[in-house]
Amino acid sequence: MLIRTKPDTTPVDWGNGLSYRFLVAADGLGFTLAHTTVRAGTKSRLEYRRHLEACYCIAGSGEVHSADGSLRQELRPGVLYALDQNDAHFLIADPDQDLELVSVFNPPLRGDERHQLDGDGFSQY
Numbered sequence: 001m002l003i004r005t006k007p008d009t010t011p012v013d014w015g016n017g018l019s020y021r022f023l024v025a026a027d028g029l030g031f032t033l034a035h036t037t038v039r040a041g042t043k044s045r046l047e048y049r050r051h052l053e054a055c056y057c058i059a060g061s062g063e064v065h066s067a068d069g070s071l072r073q074e075l076r077p078g079v080l081y082a083l084d085q086n087d088a089h090f091l092i093a094d095p096d097q098d099l100e101l102v103s104v105f106n107p108p109l110r111g112d113e114r115h116q117l118d119g120d121g122f123s124q125y
Helices: none
Strands: 017-023 032-038 043-047 052-059 062-066 072-075 080-083 089-093 099-106
Touching: none
Parallel strands: none
Antiparallel strands: 017 032, 032 099, 043 089, 052 080, 052 099, 062 072, 062 089
16 A cells, blocks of 8 residues: 655646656556646646546636647536547646646656646647
């Protein structure tokens, strides 16, 4: 049995927020579980070509948009979105407060991955 608390977990600055990665590849469970904070007022261009991701909103608000703009979903506590086709997307936190998500990745992350958000394309890992 593994037991971890948020204070025991070193956050990774993934680019526009912090990710507390509670479970990573080295834990051998086959997925990553993270508590992800998206800084208020940020817009992130993201794409996971090697991972599927599901995010469940636990605090704050924002939006997730498909890269082509055909799908837009408001994020608020109780809403889940899943990137089941390695979807390129925009993750936007409202300007008033941070957006907080519980994120699951499959296959699992190593745990040290960070985004490069200053380029023209969608950041990936």
